[in-house]
Amino acid sequence: MKRFKKDTKAMTDEKFLQSYDKFKNTVYAVIFNYLRNAEDASELSQDTFIKLYTYDGGFDSDEHMKAWLLRVAVNSCKNYLRGRNHISASPIPEDVTADERFETDEIIAEVMKLPEKYRVPIHLFYYEEYGISEIADILGLPQATVKTRLKRGRDKLRKNLREEDWL
Numbered sequence: 795m796k797r798f799k800k801d802t803k804a805m806t807d808e809k810f811l812q813s814y815d816k817f818k819n820t821v822y823a824v825i826f827n828y829l830r831n832a833e834d835a836s837e838l839s840q841d842t843f844i845k846l847y848t849y850d851g852g853f854d855s856d857e858h859m860k861a862w863l864l865r866v867a868v869n870s871c872k873n874y875l876r877g878r879n880h881i882s883a884s885p886i887p888e889d890v891t892a893d894e895r896f897e898t899d900e901i902i903a904e905v906m907k908l909p910e911k912y913r914v915p916i917h918l919f920y921y922e923e924y925g926i927s928e929i930a931d932i933l934g935l936p937q938a939t940v941k942t943r944l945k946r947g948r949d950k951l952r953k954n955l956r957e958e959d960w961l
Contacts, residue, residue: 810843810846817859822836825842828914829875846863865931901951901955908950908951915947918932919944
């Protein structure tokens with residue numbers, strides 16, 4: 795039994811391209827946060843959008859589609875990492891940073907140094923502006939676990955960043 799009913803408005807090329815343009819940076823950023831490798835993130839981003847193109851269900855809204863895409867992206871990352879032991883030292887791509895200020899670059903660099911279990915919830919909460927319950931659904935975790943990981947991730951960032959970055 796399918797989770798979603800077949801949408802009478804099937805995915806058209808135009809609808810797909812609009813969705814791709816709207817969500818490509820978000821999907822890439824989430825995948826990059828997991829893998830910390832630009833080439834692998836590009837490949838898994840493409841795979842995620844291929845799944846969208848071939849998906850035969852419908853979406854209630856753009857937010858519903860975005861949540862679905864992020865869930866697919868996270869699952870793809872988990873499967874990818876489960877199959878291989880990847881540790882990447884590739885630099886943060888220029889287009890990942892939202893702001894050119896030094897402070898923002900420093901914060902992003904510190905976030906990228908966090909373990910995956912803290913890095914991804916922080917990205918989803920602060921950069922994608924998801925709530926605790928939405929992050930829990932996307933990551934398949936209990937809400938209490940998401941709250942704990944956000945708190946511990948922030949604590950680690952505070953230790954690594956200068957005090958004025960938090961004001």
